[in-house]
Amino acid sequence: MGKIETEIQEADIIVGDISYPNPNVFYELGIARANKKPVIFLTQDKPENAPVDVRQFEFIQYDLSKHEDLLGRLDNAVQHVLGPGYQELYERAIATLRAFNSATGSTYSASSLEEFQARAIRGERLEGLPDPENRAALREFLLPKVISEATDISVMRKIDIWLSSQNASASGDPVTLR
Numbered sequence: 001m002g003k004i005e006t007e008i009q010e011a012d013i014i015v016g017d018i019s020y021p022n023p024n025v026f027y028e029l030g031i032a033r034a035n036k037k038p039v040i041f042l043t044q045d046k047p048e049n050a051p052v053d054v055r056q057f058e059f060i061q062y063d064l065s066k067h068e069d070l071l072g073r074l075d076n077a078v079q080h081v082l083g084p085g086y087q088e089l090y091e092r093a094i095a096t097l098r099a100f101n102s103a104t105g106s107t108y109s110a111s112s113l114e115e116f117q118a119r120a121i122r123g124e125r126l127e128g129l130p131d132p133e134n135r136a137a138l139r140e141f142l143l144p145k146v147i148s149e150a151t152d153i154s155v156m157r158k159i160d161i162w163l164s165s166q167n168a169s170a171s172g173d174p175v176t177l178r
Contacts, residue, residue: 008032012121013081015074019044021051029054038081040074079114086117093146096139100147100162108155111148119145136167 008014014032016025016039032039040060043050047059060077062070090113097110111119123145130137140163144150147159 004028005031008037009035011037013037013078014039015042016040017042017044018050018054026051026054040077040081042070042074079117082117082121086120087113089120089142090116090146092138093142096142097146100143100159103165104158104162106158108147108149110146111150115148116146119150136163139163139166 008028008031011032014029014037016029016032018025018029018041029039039057041050041054041057042060042062044062044064047061048055050059060070060073062073064070093116094110097108100106101108110116120142123141127141130141132138143159143163144156147155149155150159
């Protein structure tokens with residue numbers, strides 16, 4: 001049970017299937033709610049057949065024979081839950097990309113919001129999100145995730161040089177751009 005509680009506490013979002021009333025599932029959903037985790041409820045049954053305590057929540061009713069429909073609706077629900085937080089990060093990343101392009105004479109394009117969000121979520125899991133007040137760390141986190149060409153090694157070198165110059169100018173050290 002300790003491992004399950006830890007996993008719930010570390011999760012960004014919980015998906016709970018209450019198709020078959022299972023006390024363990026409801027207990028785990030209770031832990032999620034107590035930890036203020038967003039929960040997406042799934043059921044194969046009619047939502048009005050759900051236990052009274054959870055009927056107030058929105059459900060995704062599904063049929064396993066229509067799994068593509070389920071995946072689409074689940075993806076939409078996840079985007080709805082996670083999207084607003086990443087929208088603000090995306091806007092900051094776009095501003096950072098504009099500053100980078102301007103300072104380096106580049107014309108790199110931004111990844112889509114969906115691609116940025118996927119990259120940011122992976123980065124958050126691996127590195128954690130930087131403190132929003134730490135501008136240098138935030139630029140370092142955001143820029144590689146918003147540039148659509150970020151897998152190109154020459155682009156990464158240019159990013160590294162620019163980030164170093166930004167950090168040096170913030171500290172008052174002399175800056176040399178190449």
